[in-house]
Amino acid sequence: MMFQQSSRSLLDASKKSSSFRWTSSVGRTFSSRSPQDWVTTEETDDPSIAILKMNRAPANTLSLEMCTEISKAIKELESNKKTQAVILTSSLPTIFSAGLDLTELHNPDKDRLPAFWGAFQQLYFDLYGSRLATIGAINGHAPAAGCMLALSCDYRIMSKGNIGLNESKLGICAPPWLGQQFIDTIGLRKAELALNMGTLFDTKAALDIGLIDEIVGEDDVMDVAKTRASQWVAIPAPARVACKELTRGRQLNELKENRKQDVDHFCSFVNQEAMQRNLGFYFEQLAKRKK
Numbered sequence: 350m351m352f353q354q355s356s357r358s359l360l361d362a363s364k365k366s367s368s369f370r371w372t373s374s375v376g377r378t379f380s381s382r383s384p385q386d387w388v389t390t391e392e393t394d395d396p397s398i399a400i401l402k403m404n405r406a407p408a409n410t411l412s413l414e415m416c417t418e419i420s421k422a423i424k425e426l427e428s429n430k431k432t433q434a435v436i437l438t439s440s441l442p443t444i445f446s447a448g449l450d451l452t453e454l455h456n457p458d459k460d461r462l463p464a465f466w467g468a469f470q471q472l473y474f475d476l477y478g479s480r481l482a483t484i485g486a487i488n489g490h491a492p493a494a495g496c497m498l499a500l501s502c503d504y505r506i507m508s509k510g511n512i513g514l515n516e517s518k519l520g521i522c523a524p525p526w527l528g529q530q531f532i533d534t535i536g537l538r539k540a541e542l543a544l545n546m547g548t549l550f551d552t553k554a555a556l557d558i559g560l561i562d563e564i565v566g567e568d569d570v571m572d573v574a575k576t577r578a579s580q581w582v583a584i585p586a587p588a589r590v591a592c593k594e595l596t597r598g599r600q601l602n603e604l605k606e607n608r609k610q611d612v613d614h615f616c617s618f619v620n621q622e623a624m625q626r627n628l629g630f631y632f633e634q635l636a637k638r639k640k
């Protein structure tokens with residue numbers, strides 16, 4: 350039931366996601382650590398507030414397994430009735446999340462690609478629709494799907510780095526549901542300009558445009574995040590969950606109803622030759638930039 354304060358998320362879509370097949374890792378991961386270590390949860394001194402940390406060096410990119418691990422961690426936190434808020438953050442020094450793992454998109458494995466997109470959709474359902482109050486403690490760069498993670502939180506504080514939807518720079522466009530989330534947050538005209546130009550905003554510009562709620566000092570991120578979490582938890586949970594349903598329910602339901610179409614659309618888009626060429630160039634640029 351959507352409005353009940355329960356261990357279920359607003360839209361418990363995971364139960365209905367059997368339309369895509371999970372495939373095993375094909376060894377395209379960056380980190381030598383296993384996927385179970387890429388996401389950790391921690392308690393705080395307040396039993397109602399937990400911390401979810403992304404630890405997938407070097408950039409917390411979202412591969413199929415990374416999406417699944419974050420979703421799993423959210424579900425586990427939600428299953429504890431005492432937990433009412435989660436702080437989402439990164440353990441990397443300068444990157445919150447660099448977005449989708451582009452190795453999933455470049456020369457993709459044809460069976461894995463739909464499963465990957467399904468896992469990304471699922472992560473959106475689980476985070477955007479969580480019954481928990483979600484505080485994004487953005488302590489580094491958050492481009493593209495990294496920005497989606499931030500946008501899916503109820504409140505966003507940011508200490509450093511750039512944030513935004515830069516997909517157009519890769520020769521692609523954000524999926525409609527992520528684009529809509531962006532429009533809903535900063536308004537149509539600002540989103541139109543930013544989406545077309547692929548703008549990444551520094552913290553000050555992000556605050557000015559309404560993409561984040563607060564700028565905080567690097568050393569204060571966790572303290573401020575806990576304070577904001579306490580304020581959200583102080584609101585009666587049924588009211589909090591109902592407000593979330595009011596503001597996010599329509600969008601979540603829309604994707605839920607079009608899930609299969611969205612996967613098909615994504616796969617045919619990514620498999621286009623021009624798209625693959627663009628991604629290839631983009632990878633080269635990333636590597637050159639480093640040199």
Ligand SMILES: CCCCCCCCCCCC/C=C/CC(=O)SCCNC(=O)CCNC(=O)[C@H](O)C(C)(C)COP(=O)(O)OP(=O)(O)OC[C@H]1O[C@@H](n2cnc3c(N)ncnc32)[C@H](O)[C@@H]1OP(=O)(O)O
Pocket residue numbers: 407408410443444446447448449450451452490492493494495515516519521522523524525614615618619635636639
């Ligand atoms: C009707 C509508 C029609 C539209 C239809 C739409 C249908 C769907 C279309 C498809 C939608 C696809 C959606 C995509 C969303 C995404 O998330 S795309 C990913 C975008 N991400 C980026 O562009 C970020 C790229 N990375 C960076 O800019 C930088 O890494 C950084 C600023 C985040 C950090 O810089 P720095 O600290 O200098 O680290 P680096 O040395 O650059 O990076 C370390 C390491 O990580 C690798 N890496 C970084 N990001 C990615 C990534 N996203 N994927 C894979 N790999 C990444 C980088 O290459 C380095 O690797 P090495 O150490 O060199 O091996």
